Amino acid sequence: xxxxxxxxxxxxxxxxxxxxxxxxxxxxxxxxxxxxxxxxxxxxxxxxxxxxxxxxxxxxxxxxxxxxxxxxxxxxxxxxxxxxxxxxxxxxxxxxxxxxxxxxxxxxxxxxxxxxxxxxxxxxxxxxxxxxxxxxxxxxxxxxxxxxxxxxxxxxxxxxxxxxxxxxxxxxxxxxxxxxxxxxxxxxxxxxxxxxxxxxxxxxxxxxxxxxxxxxxxxxxxxxxxxxxxxxxxxxxxxxxxxxxxxxxxxxx
Amino acid sequence: xxxxxxxxxxxxxxxxxxxxxxxxxxxxxxxxxxxxxxxxxxxxxxxxxxxxxxxxxxxxxxxxxxxxxxxxxxxxxxxxxxxxxxxxxxxxxxxxxxxxxxxxxxxxxxxxxxxxxxxxxxxxxxxxxxxxxxxxxxxxxxxxxxxxxxxxxxxxxxxxxxxxxxxxxxxxxxxxxxxxxxxxxxxxxxxxxxxxxxxxxxxxxxxxxxxxxxxxxxxxxxxxxxxxxxxxxxxxxxxxxxxxxxxxxxxxxxxxxxxxxxxxxxxxxxxxxxxxxxxxxxxxxxxxxxxxxxxxxxxxxxxxxxxxxxxxxxxxxxxxxxxxxxxxxxxxxxxxxxxxxxxxxxxxxxxxxxxxxxxxxxxxxxxxxxxxxxxxxxxxxxxxxxxxxxxxxxxxxxxxxxxx
Numbered sequence: 229x230x231x232x233x234x235x236x237x238x239x240x241x242x243x244x245x246x247x248x249x250x251x252x253x254x255x256x257x258x259x260x261x262x263x264x265x266x267x268x269x270x271x272x273x274x275x276x277x278x279x280x281x282x283x284x285x286x287x288x289x290x291x292x293x294x295x296x297x298x299x300x301x302x303x304x305x306x307x308x309x310x311x312x313x314x315x316x317x318x319x320x321x322x323x324x325x326x327x328x329x330x331x332x333x334x335x336x337x338x339x340x341x342x343x344x345x346x347x348x349x350x351x352x353x354x355x356x357x358x359x360x361x362x363x364x365x366x367x368x369x370x371x372x373x374x375x376x377x378x379x380x381x382x383x384x385x386x387x388x389x390x391x392x393x394x395x396x397x398x399x400x401x402x403x404x405x406x407x408x409x410x411x412x413x414x415x416x417x418x419x420x421x422x423x424x425x426x427x428x429x430x431x432x433x434x435x436x437x438x439x440x441x442x443x444x445x446x447x448x449x450x451x452x453x454x455x456x457x458x459x460x461x462x463x464x465x466x467x468x469x470x471x472x473x474x475x476x477x478x479x480x481x
Numbered sequence: 482x483x484x485x486x487x488x489x490x491x492x493x494x495x496x497x498x499x500x501x502x503x504x505x506x507x508x509x510x511x512x513x514x515x516x517x518x519x520x521x522x523x524x525x526x527x528x529x530x531x532x533x534x535x536x537x538x539x540x541x542x543x544x545x546x547x548x549x550x551x552x553x554x555x556x557x558x559x560x561x562x563x564x565x566x567x568x569x570x571x572x573x574x575x576x577x578x579x580x581x582x583x584x585x586x587x588x589x590x591x592x593x594x595x596x597x598x599x600x601x602x603x604x605x606x607x608x609x610x611x612x613x614x615x616x617x618x619x620x621x622x623x624x625x626x627x628x629x630x631x632x633x634x635x636x637x638x639x640x641x642x643x644x645x646x647x648x649x650x651x652x653x654x655x656x657x658x659x660x661x662x663x664x665x666x667x668x669x670x671x672x673x674x675x676x677x678x679x680x681x682x683x684x685x686x687x688x689x690x691x692x693x694x695x696x697x698x699x700x701x702x703x704x705x706x707x708x709x710x711x712x713x714x715x716x717x718x719x720x721x722x723x724x725x726x727x728x729x730x731x732x733x734x735x736x737x738x739x740x741x742x743x744x745x746x747x748x749x750x751x752x753x754x755x756x757x758x759x760x761x762x763x764x765x766x767x768x769x770x771x772x773x774x775x776x777x778x779x780x781x782x783x784x785x786x787x788x789x790x791x792x793x794x795x796x797x798x799x800x801x802x803x804x805x806x807x808x809x810x811x812x813x814x815x816x817x818x819x820x821x822x823x824x825x826x827x828x829x830x831x832x833x834x835x836x837x838x839x840x841x842x843x844x845x846x847x848x849x850x851x852x853x854x855x856x857x858x859x860x861x862x863x864x865x866x867x868x869x870x871x872x873x874x875x876x877x878x879x880x881x882x883x884x885x
Contacts, residue, residue, distance in 0.1 A: 328583045359550055359583040366585055399595065400588035 229340070230477045233350040233364040233403060236376035237386035241411045243271045244443060244452070245376055245469075246351040250275070251306040251454040252470035253347050260308045261345035263334070265364055266353035267315025267323045275304030278450040283314020284330040297337040305455050309343050323353075324360020331363050347474075355386055356393045365394065365403040372406035372477050374434065377425070379410075379418030384425055391429040406476045407434035409469065414439050434476055435469035438462065484828040488850050492812060493659065493865050495606040495615025497522040499574045500537060501657040502616035502709065504529060506623065506691040509536035509568035511559055513584065514576035514608075516541045525868040526612075528658050536568050547578050552585075556592055563597050569691055570626070571601040572619060580607035600626055612659050612865050613708050613787065613814050620654065620685050621712035627691060628717065631698045648746055649680050650700045652717075654725070655710025656684040659865035660787055662875045664688050669880030670706060673730040677739035685713060701746045702726065704738070707789045708814050724748070727818065728755035729790050732797035732885040756789075756796040757820040780807035780822070783836065785844035786863055788818040790881065794843075795820070797885055809835055846871060 236242050243264070250260045264271025269283045281302045287295045304310040313330035315323040334340075340348070350364035364370050373394055377387040387408065394405050410422045410433050419436075426433050438461075446456035454463050496512060500522040503510050512522070516539045523537055524530050540555055563571055571593060573586045586603035594601040602622045606615045653670060661667040664687055671681045682700050683689040697703075698721040705714045706729040714725035724745040728738045734756065741755040752758045781804045784791040788810045795806035808823040811832060815825040826832045833851045836842065842852050843859040845866045852858055862871035862878075878884075 322581065325581055325583055359585070362585070363583065367587060367591075397588070399592050400585065401591050402588070 229345060229348065230474070231348045231350070231370045231372075231403075232406065232473065232477065233352055233370035233373045234376060234409075235352050235356065235373060235387075235390045236409075237355070237383045238353070240376050240378060240383055240386075241437075241443075242376050243351055244274070244447070245409060245411060245437065245466075246349050247272065247275050247308075247452045248454050248463075248466040249470045249473060250308045250347075250349055251452060252467045253474070254306040254308055255454075255467070256470075258346040259344065260306075260347045260349065261339070261343055262304075262308055262310055262349045262351060263331075263364075264310075264312040264351050265327050265331070265361075266313070266351070267318070267326065268353075269312040269314045271351040272302070272304055272308070272310035272312060274447065274450060274452045275306070275308050275310055276302055277305070281310060281312050283312045284333050285314040285316075285326050288329065288333055297339055297342055300334070300337070301339070301343070305452065309345060311339070322360070324358040324363075327352075327360045328363045331369065335368075356390055362393065362397065362402070365397070367401045370403040373403045374406045374409055374473060376409045376411050377422060378413040379415045379421045380413055383413075384421060387425060388428070391425075391431070395429070405429060405431050406473070407432050409434060410436040412437060412439045434472045435465075437465050437469065484830075486829045489829050489832070489847055490866065492611045493521070493526050493868070494608050495610040495612060495618075496574055496576060496608055497526040497865075498612030498615030498617070498657070498659065498709070499572065499604050499606055499619040500535075501527065501612070501659050502619040502686055503572055503623075504535045504686070505533070505688070506570075506686055506694070507568060508570035508572055508691070509538050509559075509563060509566060510572045510574060511538045511540065512574050512576065513540045513555065513579045513586075514542055515578065526659065526864065528663060528864065528869055528872055536566055538562050542576075542578060547582055550582065550584075552589060556589060556596075559593055560597055563593075563599055568599060571597070571599055572622065573601065573603045574606045574615070575603075575608075576606070577608045580609075602626060611812050611814075613812050616657055616659065616709040617655075617712040617814070620710060621716055623686070623691075623694060624697070624713040624716035624720075627695045628697045628720070629695050631721065648701045649678055650682045651679050651742065652682050652694075652697045652700045652703045653684045653710075654703050654705050654713050654717075655707035655789070656687045657707075657709060658687065660707045660709065660790055660863070661687070661881050662862075662864060662872075666875070666878075666880030669882035670730050673735050673882035674704070674739065677735065679739065679742065685710060698723065702742050704728070704730075704742065705789060706730075706793075707787055708812070708818055711814075711818075724753070726753045726755050727789055728759075728796075729793040730882045731790075731793050732882075733800040734759065734793050734797035735882065737796065737800070738793075754792075754818060756792040759796045760792075760799055760820045779838075780805040782806040782841045782843065783809060783839040784861075785809045785811065785832075785842070785848055786861065787812060787865070788815050788823075792818065792820060792823070794884060795823075801885060 250262045254260045284300045302310045315326040375387045377383045440462040442457050446453045590601040590603045683693045703714045703725040705727040717723045726741045737759045791808045809826045811826045841857045843861050845863040846860045847867045
């Protein structure tokens, strides 16, 4: 089982990227599970055509332990197994702690044994603001972390912080950095800046995604790009990225 | 008010269970908490505290440590103490604050072990469960990390133990003062089984060293004498194929337990909760068992406490006096450990309701105020419930196996 966590600045396009990569992997015949680790619970929304899914924490909150694995899982486009951790109402509770509880509950309910995914993708909220958000990279969860970034300074800064956190935890048996994913915003010196960041953390840019209006059009239709425009050039970019991510995970074990 | 406790206390927490289970094994138990309330697991609940040394390390977690996630300071302090004191192992237990923070104890254990070379493991407590869970997980970790394979245990080759002799070797799992009181009380169980020809390899974990426990794979069968021992029994079964039976030797039930142990050794027994099998087959209570509604609802005697010890005592009473008994269990871990008609009870209000019609009750003295006034009450002090309040009284009482 290949387990991957994807981090990056809020709004940088993580969920869109992860959902398209998930379907690209599913097209190759792999069983893919995508787990949204964000209180907003919108990671898998486009895979489900906007359909609501009960989040793990909602279920725990309402029913304690009196629910089944199937209650918190939905099958999305391309057969991707969709889960949303969920979290407290903004301004209340503790979202980080929520991620821990949700991922533990998922494990406890046997999600990985029952669905037996070949690939698990953890789509994690923007910044690693507290311990809870490191959960997807802890031992027993993801093996590799990929960071989505553009060439914008704030995005690079957030990516550097995440890479630093991964480096800090290297003696703890956590996931290692798999590489950066450049999601273009078409700013000046974009490729160069992201390549510099990769150099700083002794990693590489594993894939590059163009800025595309089609991604937004697909979003309007509550679909991912691979569903709305499967034959587009952009779709091939996602497919290529999925190949590269897979290659990194397989090569580095 | 369903789960509020107005009159009776609650059972001691998982953190006390960890400290108690590991107390005599030469390790250092690390409590990651703000200190201030550690007299609970060190003195109120720990009857060995003034007579026997044990390494309990309190981290003294501060508000700013919690906010800033100062794991490095925590690791540094543990390592400094470990270098001075050279414990056999380090056990890291969590409390409510690091639990809420999501402190990654398994990762901290890994770092500490790498740095010090001392075996280190995490016991995932949070202060919100009862002692059975904490003590159970601590013994489970010992079973997982320290028990040697049969061929490595020195005594086997050195003393040329005959196969026959080895077939009589047993471990008693789940023995802590929280359930059994002082060592001489717990040892009544050893003597009781020895009368049936069994040799006791170790008691987990009282009166025996970590080295002795590490030879546990030599045993032919494990006896889970309290629910605290169940997790360790499962590990020993998985790792070494050692069968286990559940039940504590007491009175006439000891004979039944011994028979079940024999059956387990010869690979015949499937139903390993011995007191349940014994109580369900007791001829004199057949009518009670056959009743469709609550089989032991009208039981003459009510026992309150830990499911394995009280289930075994119930079996002994039913065998000896032919009087029906029901067990009310106020602890969390009861799955598979209750006999039909016994009940898991949650909260003081529910307990009071269940005791309404009870005629004869045997329980910790602190239950008395919620028992009916006209009920006959027998005191069975339980340290996990009332701490050391009744320790003097306990010392004057017979040990568990000799209770009836």
